[in-house]
Amino acid sequence: MTIDRTTLRWNGWGPVRQENPLPGDAPQWHWIEETLGLSRLPSTPAVALHDIRLPHTRLSNGTLGKLREIVGENQLRTDDYERAFHARGKSYHDLLYVRAGNLDMAPDAVVYPRSADEVLAVVKLCAEEDISLIPYGGGSSVVGGVNAMSKSLGGAVITLDTTLMTRIVQIDKVSMTARIEAGIYGPALEEQLQSHGVTLGHYPQSFQYSTLGGWIAARGAGQQSNRYGKAEKWLVSAKLATPKGFWTTEATPASAAGPNLNQLVAGSEGTLGVICEAVVKIHDLPERKDYRGYLFKNFQAGVDAARRINHAEIPVAMVRLSDAPETYFFQTFSATNTGGLKAKLQRAYLKMKGFDNAPCLMLIGHEGDKDTVVWAQEQTEEICKRLGALALGTGPGKRWYHGRFNSPAVRDPMMDRGLGIDTLETSTRWSNIANLHEKVIAAIDTAMSANMPEQNARGIVMAHVSHSYPDGASLYFTFIFPRQLDREVTQWQALKRAASDAILMNGGTISHHHGVGTDHTPWLGEEKGPIGMSILKATKREIDPKGVMNPGKLLG
C-alpha cells in the first residue's frame, strides 16, 4: 500500500514518469517571459544522480549490524538513491541544493521499520549511540523539516522512513474515530477509510505524497479545513516512540485533566519522538459536494464575505479567496483560458458590471448531507451577493477541484528554465488581514526587485486566503521570479527573510500549516517569547536529553 521510492523523483515533485504540465512548446513560456521582463529563459537542468558523489557513510559496521537486526536486511538501505531521496524535503530551498548536486546532507542510512516496536528500538539505539535520527513520512516538508542534519559536526544521521506502517488498526463508527498507523500516504488512507463509508477529509495540496504522521507533526491543514479541521483539531490521540519509551497521549474528549498534551505532539516535528500511530476523528462520506465560484470587486469585499460566513457559523468545507494578482494569474496563465470569443465576452460583461478593476475570485466548497449542503449554499451565496459578488456557478469550483493537487508539479519545469517559485503562509486575526496582506506583498516585491539577475527583470507575487476561522484567517503567498544563477540560495534567503520579517512585524504567525522546520527557526523565538521557548526546550530536554531526535528543527 506504500509508494515505491524509485518511482518517485528524488529531486522534484511526484512520480518520475508524469506528464510535463509545462512542455517546451507550452504557450505559458511566452507569457512568463513577458510578465517577468525577460528576453529569454535559460536552460538550467538538474544534475543527475549518477553524476553526484555522496559522502561516505559515517555509521560503523557495528551500528549497521544492530539496525539490520532491528528492521531486517531489506529494510536497512544505504544505496545512493535512498540516501539522496531522503537527504532533504521538497522546498524550493531544498531543490536548489539537490538539483545542484549538493548531497552533503544525505543520511548515512535509511531504515524502514514495520512496527511501532521496531521504531522504538531504532529510537533507543540512536539515543544510546548518540546518533541523529530523522523521522520521515512522505518527505514533502517545504520548511526543511526532514533534512538529514546531524546534531554535531560530522556526526552520523539515520533517517527513519515510516511508510511501511500503513495499517488502519481500528474504525469506531459509533465514536467516529479511527486508529491508523502514521506512515500511510493520503490516497491509501482515504481509499481504505472510504471503503468503510467514512473519511478523514484531510486533503492538503501534498495529499498524494504526504503521510498521516507528517500532517500531525507539522500541524498541517487540508484544503477543506473549515469542515474537517487542521491536524491539531482532528487529532484525538497519538502514540510516539521517544528516547524515554512509548508515549501515548490522552484520548478522552475535552478532558480537564490538566493541560492537553496532544497539542504538544501536533507541531512537534519529530523533535520529541516518532509518531507511530494516531487516533483521528472521521466523518461519514459526504452525500454531496458543492464547489462554486464568486467574483468580488476587490479583495476587501471578499475578505468581508469570508469573515461573515465564519461568523454566521454556516457549515462550509472551504472558503478560498484569491487576491487580484492571483485571480489574474490563474485567468491568464492557464492555456485553455487564453483568447477565444467566450473569454472576450466574459471580460466585456465583467467590465459592464464594474468588475474591470481588480476582481478577486472566491471558491466556496460545501460538503455534507444533501439538505445541509443546499441550505448552507443558499446562506453563503446570500452573504456573497450582499457584498456585491457575482455568482459564477459551479464551473470554477469544478475546475479548481479537478486540479487541486497539480500546482507543485509546475515547479520542476520552471526550475529547469532558470525560474524560482516559492510559497509561504501565515495567519492573523480578521482585523489585520488587509494590513498583513499588503505588507508581506510589498516586502516580497521589494526584495525580489533588489535581487534580480538582469535589468528590467521582475518577479510576481500573489496571495490567497486559504483557511478561515472565527477569529481570523490564513494568507498563502506565491512568488515567481528569475533566479540569480550565481547566488541562488542567497537570493532566496533575501526573499525569505524579507517576507518573514514582515510577517512577524505585522502580527502574523511564521507558519499556519507548513511548520517551522529549519527555515522558520530564526523567527520562532520572537513568536513564542522567551518563556514559551524555554518550555519547549525543557520538554525536549526531558524526553530527548541527548538531542538526537530531528536535530536543528523547530527549536534550531
Next chain:
Amino acid sequence: MTIDRTTLRWNGWGPVRQENPLPGDAPQWHWIEETLGLSRLPSTPAVALHDIRLPHTRLSNGTLGKLREIVGENQLRTDDYERAFHARGKSYHDLLYVRAGNLDMAPDAVVYPRSADEVLAVVKLCAEEDISLIPYGGGSSVVGGVNAMSKSLGGAVITLDTTLMTRIVQIDKVSMTARIEAGIYGPALEEQLQSHGVTLGHYPQSFQYSTLGGWIAARGAGQQSNRYGKAEKWLVSAKLATPKGFWTTEATPASAAGPNLNQLVAGSEGTLGVICEAVVKIHDLPERKDYRGYLFKNFQAGVDAARRINHAEIPVAMVRLSDAPETYFFQTFSATNTGGLKAKLQRAYLKMKGFDNAPCLMLIGHEGDKDTVVWAQEQTEEICKRLGALALGTGPGKRWYHGRFNSPAVRDPMMDRGLGIDTLETSTRWSNIANLHEKVIAAIDTAMSANMPEQNARGIVMAHVSHSYPDGASLYFTFIFPRQLDREVTQWQALKRAASDAILMNGGTISHHHGVGTDHTPWLGEEKGPIGMSILKATKREIDPKGVMNPGKLLG
C-alpha cells in the same frame, strides 16, 4: 464591578442573604427521608466563624510590609473573615472541613492586586522568599484547586485574589475577540460584553460566582459549550505572571509555529503562574434562543440522539440528557410537580405511549440567528422523533433555563440536615458512554451502601450527559446520601475513590471540566502516563523552579 467578599458565604454557596430553597417546612424533606430510608434527619449546623480560632499568621512583618508596598494598604488583608473565606474552595469535601470549624488551611494573608504589574511583583516576591502563592478567582473550585496549601510543612501561604482586575480592555468586533482582565466575575463580564452586542457565552453552573481566569485555569465548560466551546476552545491568548516574568501566549489563529502553548495554560490551574488577562473569542448576541424538552424511552435512545445530532453537524448550543433516575428525581423532587390532576394525567398519557419504564429527559438548546435556529431545531427534532422521543415543547426548556444556576444553593440546607451531596464528572468516547455510565453508577452505589450511618439507609445516584462532541460526551454524576457524622471525610473519600477508580478503569477521564486540583491528583498519573507527567513536571520546574505556585495542585 466585583462582589464584596463579606456579602458572600465564606463556608457555603452564594450570598449570605438568600432565600433558602429548602426551608424547614419544605415538602422535599419528607421525600428525602423516605427515599434515603431515614427515620429522621439530624440537625448539623455549621460552626460559626466567631467560634473558630484561626492559626497565627506565619508571615514576617518584613514580608507583610513588602506586600503592602506592592498592593497598597487596603488590598492586603489578614482579618479572619478574609482568611477563612480563602481557606478552601466550594467542594463538598471542602465544606466538611470549614463547616466543622477546621481552618488549619487558612492563608496567612490575602492580597488583591489591581494590575498585572502588581500581580507579577507579588509572584516574584513569593518566589524570592519561597512563600506558597495561591491564585484565587471566584474560589468556586470543587476539586481543592484553590486550597491554601503550603509547599512545605509549616510554610507561609499567600492567596492572591484576582477579583479587582475586571476591565474589558478591548473588543475587536471584526475578529470577534475581546481582551479581558482575568478577575472578572461571569455576570459583570457578560453585562459589559452584551452592552456592546456581543457575548462570550460561557455559562457554567458556577457562572455567578466564578471568574474568567478560573474558567481558563480549570478548562471549564459552560452549559452551552456545543455552541461557545469549552475554555480551551474559546481561549485565544493569555498573559500570565510567572516566577520567570510575564508570559504572553501566541494569539494567531491555527498557527503551525510549533506546539500551541495556550493548551498548556488551559488546565494549568495556577501552577505555572497567575492568569492576568486573556483574549477570548466572542459571538454576536444570539437573535433567538430556543430550549425544549424531549422524552426518550431509555437512556441509550437519548445517547444515540445526542450522538447523531453531533455527527450531523447541526448547530446546537446545548444537548443535555438525564438518565432515568435523574429524570425521576427532578420530576418528583420539585415541590411544584407533586400531586395535582395535571401531573396524574401526564403520567397516564406517558404510560399509554410506552414511557412508563424509565423515561429520560433531554433538553436541547439552540442559539443564534433566527433562520439558523429554526432550521437547526427542525433538524434536531427530526432526529429525536426518529429515535422514538416524545417532543415536550419549550416548557421544560424554559423551566431549566430559568433555574440553571440554582442547584448548588440546595447543598447548604442539605448539609445542615446531616446529608451529603456531591457531583463528579468525566467524559469518554461515544462507544463507551453506556458502559462508563453503568460502571460509575454501580461503583458509587456500592460504595454508598458500604458507608451508611444506619441500617436500611441508602443513597441515590443519578447522571446526565452534559456536554457532547463529535467523538464522545461527558457524564455528570450527582449523589446524595446520609452522612456518617463520625467519619464524614473518610466516608466521602471512600465514595470518591470508588467513583474515580471506576472512571479510570473504564476509559473515562478523571475530569471533563472541574479540573484536577488536589482531589484528582491520585488519578492523573494513570491518565497522562509517565512521559506525560514528566513533561508537565519539567514545564513546572522550568517556570517555577522553587514550586511556589499553587503547590499540591494538579501535579500533587
